[in-house]
Amino acid sequence: MAIGEHTLVALVLHQPGVLNRISGMFRRRGFNISSLTVGQSESEDLARMTFVVQGDDATVEQVTKQLYKLVDVVRVTDLDEDNSIVREMALVKVSATNQNRSEIIQISEIFRSKIVDVGAETVVIEITGDQSKIDRFIILLQPFGIREVMRTGAVAMSRGNAVTAQIDNNVSGASRVNNRPKDYDQNL
Amino acid sequence: MKLTGAQMVCESLIREGVDTMFGIPGGAILPLYQTFHQYPQLKHILVRHEQGAAMAADGYYRVTGKVGVAMATSGPGATNLVTGLATAQMDSTAIVAITGQVSRGAIGKDAFQECDITGVTLPVTKHNYLVMDIHDIPRVIKEAFYLAKSGRPGPVLVDIPKDLFTEEAEFIYPETVEIPGYNPTLEGNMSQIKKAASLINSAKKPVILSGHGAVLSRAFDEVKDLAERAQIPVITTLLGISSFPETHVLSLGMPGMHGVAYASMALDQADLIVSLGARFDDRVTGKLSSFAPNAKIIHIDIDPSVIGQNVRTQVPLVGDVKSVLQTLIPQVKQNNHEDWVQHIEEMRINHPSLRLKEKDNLTQQYIIKKISDITQGGAVVVTGVGQHQMWTAQYYTFSQPNSWVTSGGLGTMGFEVPAAMGAQVGKPDSVVWSICGDGGFQMTLSDLATIVENKLPIKFAIMNNHFLGMVRQWQHLFYEDTFTATQYSGNPDFVKLAEAYGIHSFRVTEKSEVDNAITDAMEHDGPVLIDFMVDPEENVYPMIPPGESVLEIVEEPTEEPTWR
């Protein structure tokens, strides 16, 4: 089983303490997550979270099951890399002088990022993309002197009709996907 | 109907069928306690330490199947519950703990006796709540009981700020619970059940591995049906003990680190393991890479996360053990597995793990065997953790379903006193024996007072070896007899101690006195404490050293083994 990055999306109750329950579970079970984001979903009482998890398929299966064990977690979807959109935003503050500012702007344009602040000695750039694009962007800016990087962590969604961690009015009924043995059959 | 928050708690508890609660009051929970006199149907048992409240609630649940209730005040009262909650969490037992919290306005300000108990207990509860609105009290309590007892049971804590107890609001008790993220699967998937049946029908060397899930789902008849129908030997994990009568010819007993050799060997040689609510803990499997190398595994469990967690599974089957077995059994063909059963019988003869040594010394094995004989394997038996626990698991022949109460997953010393208390409260007419280590007993003996106050006729057998015996055994086997910090040279006179509490008590030093002592204890109406002065140097065998396979088993050393 290949070790790699998996992107999981979970629908969770939008309540105080939920983030603590989830991050606590990751910590105590020793799962590695490289990013975790949370925000309101299309339904007021539910939030969507995106996790980028490191591990093999068995680890991801355990992560999924352990997430489901938390009472506040409603649905979990392991996103198929080829069929999903993963985006992260970053703000990058770099040192800039009159001599090199235009070069920085040029690089920003190539990455289709936005200059959102220009100061006497710095510029702040807003960039959106998948993680590797942001990684590469930051590397290119390093020679100018990076003052500060703020990344949001990944958010993700599946392409086309499919809805990740779908909100289903029937969600408290038998339609939950978690306890279905077919999930585990995949693992045979 | 307008009620105070405190009245709401009581009304809710009554609606959940609660009649007994264990706890200790204090400032933050006092307004709740002060309403108890309005509800005489709620019996509150005042314990001596909150750990005892949680463990008594646990023992109560284990023997009755009714959710145990523990109560404590904020801060230290609540933190004292933690070990009991963790014990319950590891063994999947249903407790609802209700704690008082400082008033809402004081939360987060390091107020007197403030502790973030929902934060503290996050990893040791199935779920917990901090109630911040009086209107939520009924719903939260209903949910707490539902979560505690349904699915894979577990402890749930409800923290209620003091000012909510005295506020008033309309009391409406919800009829149903709606928790969108919680919907345990009880019935097995049909196609998986079919696969399981066909594996069982074609197996040549099948075994049943019966765990706590079989006990918790009360699948006693079903386990027996399955075993008898296809003549499949039954191995019971530490917590699976008393899911299947040990007097049955197909019963092999406990496998693993201190299991009987033939049970571990049968697991090792099996071509099919039908696991019923067991989770393949490392004490059972030993070295995972060489565990049951030829076996396919049908893993039946209500908690999907334990399936595939430690061992590879051919047929994962999520559901309640009892319900799954009821569907599965009709699809299982009658069989006799003659060669396999015969082979196991031979192993039983060639590897007699439970033969008593011809020794003049007073040994724990001998005492426990005698208690087993005299009670005809029919008592409710509670233990602490350590050597005496393993010997009880080995030498007590459990003939009655669900009659074994022990801390398996967390291995919590001190469980023996309060859990026995809860068990006796839950089953007032049963004979309850508490087999105690002198170490564990001293961790929680303060509840002897509670036991006397409540006239609980528990029979305590202290296996007094003046050592933290199990640790001493490890020091002997793995640390060249360096006995650091394991000797209890200053034990009190337990007989005098018991007498000080008003408990009938006596000491036994000779083998010849054992029978009479046990019979006397049984004939005495109230609680009894026997101080058995046992051989301190006995070690528990068989033993598979940690992280090793069954091939490394030491059954009964003539010379002491060296694993150093």
Ligand SMILES: Cc1ncc(C[n+]2csc(CCOP(=O)(O)OP(=O)(O)O)c2C)c(N)n1
């Ligand atoms: C609360 C707690 N502390 C420490 C341990 C570690 N431990 C496991 S067995 C054992 C010795 C138990 O001694 P005793 O209760 O006298 O029983 P014995 O092994 O002698 O039968 C210890 C200290 C534990 N299991 N639980």
